[in-house]
Amino acid sequence: MIIEQIVGNLDDISVSGRHIEKIYLSSDDLVKRIQRVTTDHGKEIGIRLKESKDLMDGDILFMDERNMIVISVMSDDLLVIQPANIKQMGEIAHQLGNRHLPAQFEGEVMLVQYDYLVEELLEQLDVPYSRQIRKVKKAFRHIGHHHG
Template structure:
């Protein structure tokens, strides 16, 4: 089977609609969410080719296939993350500036800043005394590096 477009996202479906389907999952690393072309295997052993015509990243919950009885849905494996919890706008600005200088992609959930684990960032947070925790957590979308040069 080759998937060329995303049917919907499971978050946009009614609970009753979801419950009447058998669900197979495709577990991806967050870095694989940016790949428009890839071969994956469901948790039931079914091989699927993904070749998206649309220029978009995959997102947790994307439905690759749906019929009257079955759904095949993207799920994301947990990442090793630093969950940064600044106490003030000054701390947020300080760490955002430092991470920006390192060109590290970040995501935000509520008042938390999420970055992929890096021991140098962990040391920086300790030095700056900015609260953080190291956690295994699922993210909904990929950490995307933004192309940039200082030239």
Template sequence: MIIEQVVGNVALLEKRAPHVERVYLQSDDLVKRIQRVVTDHGNELGIRLRDNRDLIDGDVLYMDEHNMIVISVKQDDLLVIMPTTIPQMGEIAHQLGNRHLPAQFEQSEMLVQYDYLVEELLQQLSIPYKRENRKVKQAFRHIGHRHD
């Protein structure tokens, strides 16, 4: 089966099929428009999205009255950064920006993929953080940039 478009997202669906198969993806794979995957029931699928969009956790790839196939994102090894002041937030945002590291935000927390150098930086700057395995809803998008 070739999937060319996302049907919807389980968070927004009013009616769901009784049987659910899941495709478990790393967050990095959410940005791939073309890929071959296997469901947790062993069914092989091709994904070739027509729309230029990233997959997100809970996206429904297929649904009929009996079955649905849903994207589930695997947990990432993250640094959860919890600055306590605006200067701390500004300093770590500046440092991460200089390294071109993508970040996500949930409430008052900044999430970045684990990097031992960032962990050392947080310790040096005395910025509160914790290392945690956590599921993110969308991919960490790396943005290309050149310094001219």
């Protein structure tokens, strides 16, 4: 089976008694438009997306009256950063930007993939954080630019 488009997302569609097969992907694999994967039931599937859109947790690759094949993102080792004030937020955002480290935001917290150098930096700047094994909804994306 070759999948060329995403049918929808579990957040938007009722499962209503359908059997769900899952494809477990790392957050890094969400950016790959072409890949060969295996469901938790051993079914091999080729993904070749026509749109240049990242996969997300809960994306439905196939659905009929009885079955669904859904993307499930595996948990990442993350630093969950909770700056105490706007000054700390600015400092840490500036430092992470200098390192070209992709971040995501959920509510009042910043999420970055675990890096011991960033952990040391957070300690030095006295920024509140925790290290957690946690699932993200979308891929960590590097923002392309160059220094001119």
